[in-house]
Amino acid sequence: MELTLLRTAMFLYLAATMAALVGIAVRRELPQILLPRLLLVAVLVHAVSIVLRSAAAHHLALTTFDETLSFLALLLVALFLAVQRARPLVALGAIVSPLAFGLSFAADVVYEGVRPLPPVLRSPLFPVHVILSSLGDAVLALAFCASLLYLLQERRLKSRRVRGWFQHLPSLETLDRFNYRCLVWGLTLLTLGIVTGIVWAHTAWVGIWSSDPKLVFSLAAWVVYVALLQGRMTAGWRGRRAATLTIAGFALILVSFVGVNVLGLGEHGKAF
Amino acid sequence: MERGIVIVGLNHRTAPVEIRERVAFSNGRLEPALRRLVELGDVAEGAILSTCNRVEVIACGADPAAVGRALPGFLAAVHGVPDALLAEHLYAFNGREAVRHLFRVAASLDSMVVGEPQILGQLKEQYAAAAATGASGQVLHRCFHKSFSVAKKIRRETGIAEKAVSIGSAAVELARGIFDSLADKTAMLVGAGAMGELTARQLLGHGIGSVMVANRTFDRAVDVARELDGMPVPWEQLAKTLPLADLVIGAASGDDYLLGAAVFDEALRERRRRPMFVIDLAVPRSVDPAVNALDGVYLYDIDDLEGVIADNRGARAREAAKAETIVEAEVEAFWRWFTSLDTVPTIVALREKLETIRRRELERTLAALGDVDPRQREAVERLSATIVNKILHGPLTALRRHQGDREQAFYVEAARRLFRLADPTAEDDEEE
Numbered sequence: 063m064e065l066t067l068l069r070t071a072m073f074l075y076l077a078a079t080m081a082a083l084v085g086i087a088v089r090r091e092l093p094q095i096l097l098p099r100l101l102l103v104a105v106l107v108h109a110v111s112i113v114l115r116s117a118a119a120h121h122l123a124l125t126t127f128d129e130t131l132s133f134l135a136l137l138l139v140a141l142f143l144a145v146q147r148a149r150p151l152v153a154l155g156a157i158v159s160p161l162a163f164g165l166s167f168a169a170d171v172v173y174e175g176v177r178p179l180p181p182v183l184r185s186p187l188f189p190v191h192v193i194l195s196s197l198g199d200a201v202l203a204l205a206f207c208a209s210l211l212y213l214l215q216e217r218r219l220k221s222r223r224v225r226g227w228f229q230h231l232p233s234l235e236t237l238d239r240f241n242y243r244c245l246v247w248g249l250t251l252l253t254l255g256i257v258t259g260i261v262w263a264h265t266a267w268v269g270i271w272s273s274d275p276k277l278v279f280s281l282a283a284w285v286v287y288v289a290l291l292q293g294r295m296t297a298g299w300r301g302r303r304a305a306t307l308t309i310a311g312f313a314l315i316l317v318s319f320v321g322v323n324v325l326g327l328g329e330h331g332k333a334f
Numbered sequence: 335m336e337r338g339i340v341i342v343g344l345n346h347r348t349a350p351v352e353i354r355e356r357v358a359f360s361n362g363r364l365e366p367a368l369r370r371l372v373e374l375g376d377v378a379e380g381a382i383l384s385t386c387n388r389v390e391v392i393a394c395g396a397d398p399a400a401v402g403r404a405l406p407g408f409l410a411a412v413h414g415v416p417d418a419l420l421a422e423h424l425y426a427f428n429g430r431e432a433v434r435h436l437f438r439v440a441a442s443l444d445s446m447v448v449g450e451p452q453i454l455g456q457l458k459e460q461y462a463a464a465a466a467t468g469a470s471g472q473v474l475h476r477c478f479h480k481s482f483s484v485a486k487k488i489r490r491e492t493g494i495a496e497k498a499v500s501i502g503s504a505a506v507e508l509a510r511g512i513f514d515s516l517a518d519k520t521a522m523l524v525g526a527g528a529m530g531e532l533t534a535r536q537l538l539g540h541g542i543g544s545v546m547v548a549n550r551t552f553d554r555a556v557d558v559a560r561e562l563d564g565m566p567v568p569w570e571q572l573a574k575t576l577p578l579a580d581l582v583i584g585a586a587s588g589d590d591y592l593l594g595a596a597v598f599d600e601a602l603r604e605r606r607r608r609p610m611f612v613i614d615l616a617v618p619r620s621v622d623p624a625v626n627a628l629d630g631v632y633l634y635d636i637d638d639l640e641g642v643i644a645d646n647r648g649a650r651a652r653e654a655a656k657a658e659t660i661v662e663a664e665v666e667a668f669w670r671w672f673t674s675l676d677t678v679p680t681i682v683a684l685r686e687k688l689e690t691i692r693r694r695e696l697e698r699t700l701a702a703l704g705d706v707d708p709r710q711r712e713a714v715e716r717l718s719a720t721i722v723n724k725i726l727h728g729p730l731t732a733l734r735r736h737q738g739d740r741e742q743a744f745y746v747e748a749a750r751r752l753f754r755l756a757d758p759t760a761e762d763d764e765e766e
Binding site: 300 | 512513514606608609641
């Protein structure tokens, strides 16, 4: 049942992708109305799927790789919808929706079903760590989406060929400001996620945590984001440079996420 | 004989400006001409549309052919030009075609720049003049108001006016891709010539926050700045003030580029790399093309802007096709209403309606009376017929008396509404 719901949500993300693409190409009202509604239904279905799975497992279903992927997709879309309420950014939806589709598709591919909670995860710090890290990842994923749009819009304006598919992208200023806001929030959450992880690992794993590849890549991403924030606040970095660094940081997060789990490296790679 | 609407006129496609200017109705000449127009025997209602691109006389009357024959002579006489001078430039539309033409003009489908918004305002103004002098009546009232609402509908439902087709609006369209809002942005006009001033004015019209004006001769900068409610900048201070500008309009030429990459690089540093949008209107160009390579600067020269405008014109033409469909439907609706205003069918309908009522009530009364002899029956029948005829006498006389004159539409419509005769234009679409 929960897998069916996950797949339903997945196809709704795909439908939302279509709506968003049409929305940036023609700017008519229908896709603008359709996109948030499709995503809202998708998120609700998706949330029910996670709740059902948690109920079946008797613990928060955020432990296995597929569970975390699925949770990240859910958070990403939920955050986008929250942002969308304040200001409709259909074009952002055109990046968020396929990303959510990709994440839930990956979750489907590596689906393992319910597994008992390993003893090492039986700690009150565990849900705190997972939720903070995932939230941080989701906010930074939004920043990544906005950065992609920024680079597209920037290239369009620089090339002076302003006609074509991307006529209705948000302005550079809007995207840059949004990117900055996401950076501040995402970095804060990511920091808290890493800190809670370290504190908890210190007691749970004793000694081996510092060379955990997931932690290493997360720290690398963290360093990129801190450097970017520093640059933005003191040296006035913005625009293309900020967008490129945001994308680089998110690439490291993806490596920490996918690479490590898929290859099964380190303590994180064993189960989660 | 059937009433009709006729338009006779010329426009930018049929007549050169030397002809158009000779028949244009300047301020003060419109009202006397309108009065003269309705004094023509065949014209029941009239209106005149005169812009720099077109002069058209719209009239309706009982004999459209006669009206159509009278209008060219009227146009020539009122301007004191020979008939022959105009003959080859004039076009004429009759009936449905005339209504379609008016709707297309109002919706800016017949304009030199399709979708330009000024024509509707001019049309409203000149219709108001026709209404004020009493030249227009019921039919033209409805026809013009319908044309206004068709124009608005087209503006709302098609993208005909969505795309920028002037330098200023093209610049604004591009600026919206860079800046979130224009209200807190400053434009710097470099070179206070006519072209630059016009563009700066268009930018202000689109909501840009403020303008600075730099010019080689400072006095001119001061004058233009006062005109635009902006701030004059001495020429020597140009580089120093450049960082304050979000938008730079280069409109002054020199032997060499006035603004080079080094100046912009410095300005960007000062602005902490906040983006700058530079439009170079000058030929030869005033801004070094290398500036576009700087991170955060978006430079468009006059050809780039013209390119944007040409693309937008193409897009407007495609939207115009949708607009034509809307016009077609509205012309049909108007024409249904217009033909319903003919006198004869109205009289027939009125008679039929009252006759039906009389018959029904007569049957009912005779049935209630029960046994009546033929004489009594005939008396009652005669009574009812006489009452109906006496009641009808006034309305029918009025309808016949006004057949063909400017009051006809008024009386016919009143009769149709008072007696609730079937209305062929079922949808009620009066607006404003």
